[in-house]
Amino acid sequence: xxxxxxxxxxxxxxxxxxxxxxxxxxxxxxxxxxxxxxxxxxxxxxxxxxxxxxxxxxxxxxxxxxxxxxxxxxxxxxxxxxxxxxxxxxxxxxxxxxxxxxxxxxxxxxxxxxxxxxxxxxxxxxxxxxxxxxxxxxxxxxxxxxxxxxxxxxxxxxxxxxxxxxxxxxxxxxxxxxxxxxxxxxxxxxxxxxxxxxxxxxxxxxxxxxxxxxxxxxxxxxxxxxxxxxxxxxxxxxxxxxxxxxxxxxxxxxxxxxxxxxxxxxxxxxxxxxxxxxxxxxxxxxxxxxxxxxxxxxxxxxxxxxxxxxxxxxxxxxxxxxxxxxxxxxxxxxxxxxxxxxxxxxxxxxxxxxxxxxxxxxxxxxxxxxxxxxxxxxxxxxxxxxxxxxxxxxxxxxxxxxxxxxxxxxxxxxxxxxxxxxxxxxxxxxxxxxxxxxxxxxxxxxxxxxxxxxxxxxxxxxxxxxxxxxxxxxxxxxxxxxxxxxxxxxxxxxxxxxxxxxxxxxxxxxxxxxxxxxxxxxxxxxxxxxxxxxxxxxxxxxxxxxxxx
Numbered sequence: 001x002x003x004x005x006x007x008x009x010x011x012x013x014x015x016x017x018x019x020x021x022x023x024x025x026x027x028x029x030x031x032x033x034x035x036x037x038x039x040x041x042x043x044x045x046x047x048x049x050x051x052x053x054x055x056x057x058x059x060x061x062x063x064x065x066x067x068x069x070x071x072x073x074x075x076x077x078x079x080x081x082x083x084x085x086x087x088x089x090x091x092x093x094x095x096x097x098x099x100x101x102x103x104x105x106x107x108x109x110x111x112x113x114x115x116x117x118x119x120x121x122x123x124x125x126x127x128x129x130x131x132x133x134x135x136x137x138x139x140x141x142x143x144x145x146x147x148x149x150x151x152x153x154x155x156x157x158x159x160x161x162x163x164x165x166x167x168x169x170x171x172x173x174x175x176x177x178x179x180x181x182x183x184x185x186x187x188x189x190x191x192x193x194x195x196x197x198x199x200x201x202x203x204x205x206x207x208x209x210x211x212x213x214x215x216x217x218x219x220x221x222x223x224x225x226x227x228x229x230x231x232x233x234x235x236x237x238x239x240x241x242x243x244x245x246x247x248x249x250x251x252x253x254x255x256x257x258x259x260x261x262x263x264x265x266x267x268x269x270x271x272x273x274x275x276x277x278x279x280x281x282x283x284x285x286x287x288x289x290x291x292x293x294x295x296x297x298x299x300x301x302x303x304x305x306x307x308x309x310x311x312x313x314x315x316x317x318x319x320x321x322x323x324x325x326x327x328x329x330x331x332x333x334x335x336x337x338x339x340x341x342x343x344x345x346x347x348x349x350x351x352x353x354x355x356x357x358x359x360x361x362x363x364x365x366x367x368x369x370x371x372x373x374x375x376x377x378x379x380x381x382x383x384x385x386x387x388x389x390x391x392x393x394x395x396x397x398x399x400x401x402x403x404x405x406x407x408x409x410x411x412x413x414x415x416x417x418x419x420x421x422x423x424x425x426x427x428x429x430x431x432x433x434x435x436x437x438x439x440x441x442x443x444x445x446x447x448x449x450x451x452x453x454x455x456x457x458x459x460x461x462x463x464x465x466x467x468x469x470x471x472x473x474x475x476x477x478x479x480x481x482x483x484x485x486x487x488x489x490x491x492x493x494x495x496x497x498x499x500x501x502x503x504x505x506x507x508x509x510x511x512x513x514x515x516x517x518x519x520x521x522x523x524x525x526x527x528x529x530x531x532x533x534x535x536x537x538x539x540x541x542x543x544x545x546x547x548x549x
Contacts, residue, residue: 003132010129011075012075017118018101027050033093045082045103046082050073052095054095058139060142060167061200086215109293143167144168144195145171146191149191154353155194164216211302226330228250228252228539232253232515232517240333240533241292242292257302262340262359269284272525303322303325308511309479317330331539333535335517341470357463368462375398375463376399377465383409403428405417432447442463473487482495489518
């Protein structure tokens with residue numbers, strides 16, 4: 001398991017550091033061949049080895065097992081999932097008698113907060129281990145089927161956005177994959193097969209089904225009342241979670257797909273404060289995701305929210321989810337951001353996942369490598385995606401409705417696009433139709449000049465749409481939260497139901513809104529994060545008053 005940062009990923013703690021963990025753990029002894037944790041099963045927490053040796057083994061759902069690493073005295077076992085008590089991604093097998101100190105997830109979080117220097121070393125190691133597992137596809141599900149299919153892309157995108165390791169086995173080149181398909185004879189609609197670490201086989205599963213089998217979704221404690229329930233795990237929601245959790249509020253974050261929101265799909269953000277060389281949206285939001293869990297924030301992702309009940313019949317707000325699930329909270333922060341806008345193009349949905357994309361990640365870049373692509377949109381997200389794709393494809397044609405990019409895109413991106421030889425700008429254009437082949441895959445886009453009305457056929461197998469977004473507020477219908485004419489949440493405006501709201505508070509007392517979903521917000525990552533921090537004092541004040549009643 002050689003890696004350039006192996007020493008950081010598997011440090012050896014000295015006697016003094018080991019002694020500092022004593023107040024946070026309990027002793028556990030294991031006999032030879034005992035398993036400290038099992039791949040695919042919920043583990044007890046982080047194990048610090050006091051004596052003996054433990055072998056870490058990778059094991060997949062098809063039964064293959066292979067030793068990865070042997071850890072000895074002074075080393076600890078686990079990865080970033082142990083902060084929240086998630087399922088183990090590898091096996092840990094005692095080689096002879098082993099004496100350990102177990103730090104449960106709660107005790108581990110307490111240690112990394114109280115002991116900053118030791119906590120930093122532990123956190124760095126746990127994060128690097130997850131990165132190494134992702135790079136090698138160790139510990140997650142096996143995806144069996146054609147690599148470029150729309151459903152394979154959908155499932156890989158879901159796992160990637162949630163930083164879950166996985167491997168793709170193509171039956172055309174992998175004997176085990178071919179044998180699996182021969183044994184199960186799935187139809188094309190049932191592909192890919194997903195083999196979970198515990199051996200369960202799913203046929204082209206929906207995201208929530210897959211999440212349940214991978215242990216991402218535990219049963220909610222419906223008797224627990226959280227101080228803060230945050231709906232939406234984009235930059236605004238994650239910032240709220242980090243600041244609220246660090247100040248001692250009990251917090252749960254809910255999101256329908258993954259953490260990061262639209263920002264998580266940004267190929268490179270170069271105008272965010274503190275990152276002069278830029279950072280990917282996935283990297284930025286993944287750090288916040290881990291940071292929130294460090295402060296005890298509960299994550300329930302993915303979970304679909306159906307409605308917010310603001311009646312406070314039992315004194316609390318009620319968030320209603322799928323299958324009758326519900327979350328009780330004293331306050332709710334609406335951070336759902338916006339959903340990708342789908343232009344009015346006939347049969348658009350037919351080509352989604354078959355040539356039409358709404359973000360540009362390494363998965364999509366690989367699919368369209370060395371091809372000509374069309375990208376529609378003139379905002380910063382479109383510019384970032386165009387520059388990123390230009391490094392992988394033959395040519396990027398940016399299509400905008402305006403005469404130029406000046407009014408909608410940052411100057412640094414305009415200059416970079418102008419300097420990139422394989423990016424072409426098509427101004428004053430609209431896509432009016434899409435053309436597919438007999439198998440339903442995109443082969444051309446038809447576009448119209450806005451001035452003359454002249455139509456053109458542009459051969460391409462991939463169209464990227466970055467044409468803005470609409471607020472994700474359908475779940476707030478009939479709950480009393482006032483929206484503006486475009487569907488954004490109105491905050492800080494006195495009303496009959498809330499005559500003296502806080503700056504980020506809605507027309508319903510205790511319901512706040514931050515980020516892109518809020519009327520009047522600055523549609524920037526920095527603005528969203530700032531509002532996430534700004535709302536926390538108001539949350540504290542509301543919770544304090546509620547507790548005193």
